[in-house]
Amino acid sequence: MNAAYKEAYLHYRESFSSIFNEEHREEQKGIPETAALDDGFSLRSRYYTGTLKGNIHAVIHDIVGEDGTVLLSWTNLDDDGDFCRLIHHRNGKRYLVFREDLYGCSIFCVETGAVFRYLPACVWPDKQEEFQESFIWTDAVYDRESGLLAVTGCFWACPNDVMILDFEDPFTEPEGINGYELMDREYDLYDDIEFSDFQNGKILLKAYNTRDQKQEILAYDTKYLKRLLKERLKAVRMEDAR
Numbered sequence: 001m002n003a004a005y006k007e008a009y010l011h012y013r014e015s016f017s018s019i020f021n022e023e024h025r026e027e028q029k030g031i032p033e034t035a036a037l038d039d040g041f042s043l044r045s046r047y048y049t050g051t052l053k054g055n056i057h058a059v060i061h062d063i064v065g066e067d068g069t070v071l072l073s074w075t076n077l078d079d080d081g082d083f084c085r086l087i088h089h090r091n092g093k094r095y096l097v098f099r100e101d102l103y104g105c106s107i108f109c110v111e112t113g114a115v116f117r118y119l120p121a122c123v124w125p126d127k128q129e130e131f132q133e134s135f136i137w138t139d140a141v142y143d144r145e146s147g148l149l150a151v152t153g154c155f156w157a158c159p160n161d162v163m164i165l166d167f168e169d170p171f172t173e174p175e176g177i178n179g180y181e182l183m184d185r186e187y188d189l190y191d192d193i194e195f196s197d198f199q200n201g202k203i204l205l206k207a208y209n210t211r212d213q214k215q216e217i218l219a220y221d222t223k224y225l226k227r228l229l230k231e232r233l234k235a236v237r238m239e240d241a242r
Helices: 007-014 179-183 222-241
Strands: 034-036 042-051 055-064 070-076 084-088 094-098 105-109 115-118 136-143 148-154 161-166 190-199 202-209 214-221
Touching: 070 094, 070 105, 084 136, 136 190, 148 190, 148 222, 161 179, 161 190, 161 222, 179 190, 179 202, 179 214, 190 214, 202 222, 214 222
Parallel strands: none
Antiparallel strands: 034 042, 042 055, 055 070, 084 094, 094 105, 105 115, 136 148, 148 161, 190 202, 202 214
16 A cells, blocks of 8 residues: 555655755765756756754755756655666656655656655554565666566665566556565575566576575566566455455
8 A cells, every 4th residue: 555645644754844955965975966867858966964853865856858947856855775767668658767765666757747656555554563664666677578667676674686566557556576585585595686687578687596606597487477466466456455
């Protein structure tokens, strides 16, 4: 379920507004304030740090068109692993995938201007003691042939992993399968799973085999993963409807 639009969470985000002023502005060494994206777009970034409900490392981003028009502005309250990726979808539209907090993701459709925000309900429960970890996104790669999205990242304090999503409808709450579910459910054989490539109807994942002490490439059929993801999404929706 999605907590991104819950009133309590929106108030929480608003409580950080005072951090975004010149007093807290900080230049990031080695990180340019403007970075080029595909299709003539650019990403303009301004970083802020301070102490407010703990140490804050936040950023304001603008997506700027070739003519200088700002198409979208957003704030990320936690810039650790911050990313922004422009995707050319097979439905003919372009989508920007990015983060506005440590957890969850946001999707912006360039052609329509619509924005979909997602925050897993497990990280914003009604009772704090019910908090559960969720996958932290750090980048995303789209495969036009299969319609799958490979999301790199990890669960907090866990090895690197890859979450695989069905991205046919970008504005659907993501329900994915992570690499460890596919190859090492007990977390006792492989370490640091990374995305390698989409090739010939397969997704290639790279992982370090701790037993043989070498890197391995494991391939998974994208059609099989699509079926698996559809079944999982159906089960989740049935559970939510109860």
